[in-house]
Amino acid sequence: MNSPSKSAKGKGKTMSQDYDDLRPIITYRHILSQNLGVRDPLRVIALCDSDAFYAACERVRLALDPTVPIVVQQWESLIAVSYPARKYGISRMDKIKDAKKKCPNLVAVHVATYKEGEKEPGYWDNVDTRTHKVSLDLYRRESSKIINVFKQTLPNGEIEKASIDEAFIDLTRPVREKLLERYPHLATVPEDAPDGADSPLPPPPLINWDQLGVLIPLTPQDEVSAQDELSNVESGYSTTWHDVALSIGAELMAQVREEVSKQLGYTTSAGIARNKFLAKLCASYKKPNSQSILRNDAIPYYLRPMPFQKIRFLGGKLGDALAKEYDVLIVGDLLTISLDEMQHKFGENALWVYELLRGIDRNEVKEKSTLFKSMLASKNLPKPITDPADGQHWIRVLAAELALRLKDAREEVPTLWPKTIVLHARKGYETSRSKQAAFPFTKNVTVDVIALAGNKLWKELMKDVTSINITSVQLAFTGIEAAETGQQMIHGFFKTRDAQHPPLKRPRSNSDDPLDKGVESETPNPPERQVLSLTSFVCERCHSRIALGDVRAEWNEEQRASALAMLRQEHEDFHFAQDLAGASHPIKPRSSKPVSTRSREPEPKGITKFFSKK
DNA sequence: AATGAAACT
DNA sequence: GGAGTTTCATT
Ligand SMILES: Nc1ccn([C@H]2C[C@H](O)[C@@H](COP(=O)(O)OP(=O)(O)OP(=O)(O)O)O2)c(=O)n1
Numbered sequence: 001m002n003s004p005s006k007s008a009k010g011k012g013k014t015m016s017q018d019y020d021d022l023r024p025i026i027t028y029r030h031i032l033s034q035n036l037g038v039r040d041p042l043r044v045i046a047l048c049d050s051d052a053f054y055a056a057c058e059r060v061r062l063a064l065d066p067t068v069p070i071v072v073q074q075w076e077s078l079i080a081v082s083y084p085a086r087k088y089g090i091s092r093m094d095k096i097k098d099a100k101k102k103c104p105n106l107v108a109v110h111v112a113t114y115k116e117g118e119k120e121p122g123y124w125d126n127v128d129t130r131t132h133k134v135s136l137d138l139y140r141r142e143s144s145k146i147i148n149v150f151k152q153t154l155p156n157g158e159i160e161k162a163s164i165d166e167a168f169i170d171l172t173r174p175v176r177e178k179l180l181e182r183y184p185h186l187a188t189v190p191e192d193a194p195d196g197a198d199s200p201l202p203p204p205p206l207i208n209w210d211q212l213g214v215l216i217p218l219t220p221q222d223e224v225s226a227q228d229e230l231s232n233v234e235s236g237y238s239t240t241w242h243d244v245a246l247s248i249g250a251e252l253m254a255q256v257r258e259e260v261s262k263q264l265g266y267t268t269s270a271g272i273a274r275n276k277f278l279a280k281l282c283a284s285y286k287k288p289n290s291q292s293i294l295r296n297d298a299i300p301y302y303l304r305p306m307p308f309q310k311i312r313f314l315g316g317k318l319g320d321a322l323a324k325e326y327d328v329l330i331v332g333d334l335l336t337i338s339l340d341e342m343q344h345k346f347g348e349n350a351l352w353v354y355e356l357l358r359g360i361d362r363n364e365v366k367e368k369s370t371l372f373k374s375m376l377a378s379k380n381l382p383k384p385i386t387d388p389a390d391g392q393h394w395i396r397v398l399a400a401e402l403a404l405r406l407k408d409a410r411e412e413v414p415t416l417w418p419k420t421i422v423l424h425a426r427k428g429y430e431t432s433r434s435k436q437a438a439f440p441f442t443k444n445v446t447v448d449v450i451a452l453a454g455n456k457l458w459k460e461l462m463k464d465v466t467s468i469n470i471t472s473v474q475l476a477f478t479g480i481e482a483a484e485t486g487q488q489m490i491h492g493f494f495k496t497r498d499a500q501h502p503p504l505k506r507p508r509s510n511s512d513d514p515l516d517k518g519v520e521s522e523t524p525n526p527p528e529r530q531v532l533s534l535t536s537f538v539c540e541r542c543h544s545r546i547a548l549g550d551v552r553a554e555w556n557e558e559q560r561a562s563a564l565a566m567l568r569q570e571h572e573d574f575h576f577a578q579d580l581a582g583a584s585h586p587i588k589p590r591s592s593k594p595v596s597t598r599s600r601e602p603e604p605k606g607i608t609k610f611f612s613k614k
Numbered sequence: 615a616a617t618g619a620a621a622c623t
Numbered sequence: 624g625g626a627g628t629t630t631c632a633t634t
Contacts, residue, residue, distance in 0.1 A: 053623090054623095074625070074626070075625075075626095077624075077625065079623090079625080079626080092624090093624055093625080111626095129625090129626090133626095134625095134626060134627070136626090136627070136628090162622095163622070163623055163628090163629095164623065164628085165623075166623085312621090312622085313620095313621075313622095315621070315622075316620060316621050316622085317619090317620070317621085318620090318621095373628095373629075373630090374628085374629065374630080375628090375629095376627080376628060376629075377627085377628095378626080378627060378628080379626085379627090380625080380626065380627085420615095422615095422616090424616095424617090430618090431617095432616095432617070432618075433616085433617085434615085434616055434617070435615090435616085436615065436616080474627095476628095476629095
């Protein structure tokens with residue numbers, strides 16, 4: 001089947017040819033190929049989204065029954081509302097007071113917060129936005145647990161974390177495996193096939209969609225009819241092999257979601273379709289705790305009446321601009337705009353918008369787990385900082401968060417390291433200043449090391465400034481990279497380092513803090529005083545004494561210890577860098593193909609920057 | 615390197 | 624609509 005015959009282009013009418021690739025011919029070659037990527041006619045993509053995520057996390061943490069109406073509170077407002085609570089008409093951004101009015105036995109949990117002096121977030125009484133900082137750590141951790149269940153359940157599925165509670169899964173491979181397993185005759189090209197491997201597959205079987213989720217209807221009539229193949233047959237619909245693929249994808253997703261539910265207690269909603277965009281869009285067709293399947297032939301009916309501002313990337317200014325420019329709201333209305341016309345008005349963006357509207361999305365599901373990411377902790381200050389000295393406090397809180405997060409991240413990828421640290425400070429609305437610096441390559445990224453670096457940046461930021469009125473502080477790691485190949489040496493580095501500095505067996509050593517190790521290792525079993533007054537150390541490798549260049553009188557012991565720890569780490573990094581330079585060169589990343597069409601999610605561009613500096 | 619915008623949860 | 628993230632484009 002090829003595209004429908006061309007019909008004349010008319011104004012104000014959407015053409016059936018707008019959706020012209022819904023039933024591509026599928027051949028043996030297709031099913032036997034491994035790497036067709038976005039051009040695979042049997043591609044199956046899923047988007048899985050956790051229901052009322054923050055609320056679910058708190059519900060699980062508190063071991064509450066899933067039916068209790070629970071809500072996550074942030075100051076006086078709500079940021080997540082469980083489905084049971086939604087039954088009472090409660091919505092996000094209701095005030096907690098109103099919510100309680102609507103549902104007197106509502107369970108309200110305030111988000112965990114960091115507060116002054118505490119290294120870890122907690123659930124405190126009397127939280128206050130002026131003194132506390134919201135912590136999303138629980139949700140991040142639960143999120144990564146869910147991702148791990150995905151990975152473990154679908155060893156062959158490519159997984160891309162899309163947000164704290166969403167992930168795309170490329171099911172194409174596992175689906176094809178099952179397809180061939182279940183229909184082994186597809187694996188061999190018949191002798192009498194007219195075009196050999198390029199012959200079309202034989203007719204597909206009927207599908208029993210029971211238990212597989214909700215089918216998004218093909219037509220208004222289909223909407224009211226029973227969801228089975230028989231009725232489809234009667235209405236003239238014929239199943240495709242891609243439908244079969246989708247149904248297998250749905251099976252897999254049902255399994256995965258069941259695992260998440262069993263292992264972790266979270267319900268999820270998923271969308272299953274031929275590409276990311278459609279998977280995402282149809283995931284919200286029915287929630288909670290459900291999954292929806294969008295067959296290719298259902299795309300036009302589903303997409304045309306869709307308000308396009310619901311589409312990812314069209315939810316913001318671009319969507320507004322489109323709506324305003326053409327004075328329309330739904331996808332169908334935009335189909336009348338020619339590509340040329342759109343390119344004229346929207347340049348760069350035009351092509352992929354044009355394609356999106358037609359259900360085309362060429363983006364791959366790419367595993368980007370932790371790679372290529374930055375890590376930012378920030379705090380808006382309702383009560384602005386006016387004294388530069390007060391910056392320290394918040395920087396320390398942010399540093400604590402970053403330390404925790406990096407530690408968590410390294411549990412999965414131990415060789416993760418941030419190349420730079422950057423501090424932003426915003427005054428009022430607009431006018432933000434930032435300052436960045438290289439971050440030492442070290443395993444022991446402690447609160448102190450981060451805070452010290454942050455404070456240094458803060459000072460640079462604050463100097464040559466008379467009046468300050470900081471309303472927002474942000475501390476971030478950027479250029480976080482994982483050493484992948486040829487990294488035995490880095491593992492080695494970490495190991496030797498630990499071996500060289502084993503925790504000394506001192507009864508009440510706070511051995512949790514690697515900082516202690518370093519200091520102590522230079523002066524075994526020293527009296528506390530002595531340790532605390534050190535301002536230099538002797539390097540075991542080069543036997544020189546390395547001293548702090550600048551010891552400030554106003555430093556307290558903690559600050560001094562931090563400074564020393566950082567100095568030591570910098571010095572060790574220096575040695576490590578030398579070692580590296582002498583060793584065979586580590587990374588050469590995977591191929592980066594030049595193919596890429598303009599897309600909103602550009603292909604990885606500069607992976608080659610890896611280790612490029614000497 | 616610094617700043618800012620945009621999009622999203 | 625608040626708070627927090629992340630990425631990208633521009634300067
Ligand atoms: N404007 C927003 C949107 C979301 N979130 C947070 C709270 C949500 O729990 C989490 C996930 O966002 P979703 O948009 O996926 O919404 P929910 O998971 O809460 O509900 P749903 O079941 O509709 O996905 O992100 C937020 O803080 N602010």
